Amino acid sequence: DQQVKQNSPSLSVQEGRxxxxxxxxxxxxxxxxxxxxxxxxxxxxxxISISSIKDKNEDGRFTVFLNKSAKxxxxxxxxxxxGDSAVYFCAAxxxxxxxxxxxxxxxxxxx
Amino acid sequence: DxxxxxxxxxxxxxxGKRIMLECSQTKGHDRMYWYRQDPGLGLRLIYYSFxxxxxNKGEISDGYSVSxxxxxxxxxxxxxxxxxxxxxxxxxTSDFTDQxxxxxxxxxxxxx
Numbered sequence: 001d002q003q004v005k006q007n008s009p010s011l012s013v014q015e016g017r018x019x020x021x022x023x024x025x026x027x028x029x030x031x032x033x034x035x036x037x038x039x040x041x042x043x044x045x046x047x048i049s050i051s052s053i054k055d056k057n058e059d060g061r062f063t064v065f066l067n068k069s070a071k072x073x074x075x076x077x078x079x080x081x082x083g084d085s086a087v088y089f090c091a092a093x094x095x096x097x098x099x100x101x102x103x104x105x106x107x108x109x110x111x
Numbered sequence: 112d113x114x115x116x117x118x119x120x121x122x123x124x125x126x127g128k129r130i131m132l133e134c135s136q137t138k139g140h141d142r143m144y145w146y147r148q149d150p151g152l153g154l155r156l157i158y159y160s161f162x163x164x165x166x167n168k169g170e171i172s173d174g175y176s177v178s179x180x181x182x183x184x185x186x187x188x189x190x191x192x193x194x195x196x197x198x199x200x201x202x203x204t205s206d207f208t209d210q211x212x213x214x215x216x217x218x219x220x221x222x223x
Contacts, residue, residue: 009151034211043115043201043214044154089153097161097205098169099212101153108163 003027004092006102015111019077023090023102026071030092034099035064035075038087047088048075080109114138117202117215125223130189132218134202143185144212145169145177148199157200160185192222 004025013019018026021035036044050057050073052062057064063076073090087106091099115136119185124130134143141162146154146169156169158177174196176188189196199219203212 003151006153036214039218043203043216045214046211049211062187091154097207098159099154101146101155103151103153 002025002103003030004090004100004102006090006105009103010106010108012108012110013080015082015109016079017094019075019084019107019109021075021077021088021090021105021107022069023073023075024037024071025092026034027070027072027092027094027100029094030100031095032093033064033066034091035062035094036089038089038104044089076108082109082111085109113213115202115204115213117200117218119218120216121219123223124192124215128191128192128194128222130220132187132200132202133188134185134215135194135202136183136202136213138204138206139182140204140213141182142205142207143179144203144205145175145187146201146203146208147171148201148217153213154201157187168197194222196220197222
């Protein structure tokens with residue numbers, strides 16, 4: 001049973017607009033959440049994280065929101081740029097260093 | 112130079128063969144991980160190691176084994192490869208709990 005789910009396999013957005021990527025989880029023991037970005041032929045690279053004691057974390061154009069009651073995580077990219085086109089994975093941890101990943105969402109930002 | 116290096120980058124082999132994938136890191140991290148990525152399934156943890164004397168199974172360890180030869184080296188073996196082990200394999204490292212993991216660029220493994 002998948003504990004972390006990204007229900008949208010793909011998302012297409014116009015350059016300059018907002019991209020919103022969503023992630024749902026089932027395990028209430030998760031206390032740390034991360035987003036990774038992956039380009040073809042490369043490994044995932046860390047983008048942004050959030051602890052369960054917060055509901056928002058911002059880093060430049062990237063903001064992660066956490067809604068613990070809904071067990072929902074989202075990543076907002078504003079403004080979106082063509083270079084943001086990649087696969088985005090959300091991941092969660094309940095401590096101990098192990099990460100559980102979602103299936104990924106492929107974002108395409110069109111000029 | 113990459114901080115986390117995986118070799119080989121690509122490998123095609125036949126069913127029943129023994130295969131070793133290697134990972135080395137220059138980040139000085141104690142923790143190392145092996146994942147596989149399959150289309151539509153994201154990354155799944157195979158094995159992880161928190162130091163040289165520590166080896167732990169992940170969620171999909173059957174058919175795999177690992178060896179932590181040194182702090183900087185963590186290898187993954189498929190003793191007798193089967194076609195459903197065809198996947199993209201990633202090695203990752205981290206410093207300690209709640210620090211982001213850093214990934215290598217992956218090994219694309221095809222088993223015919």
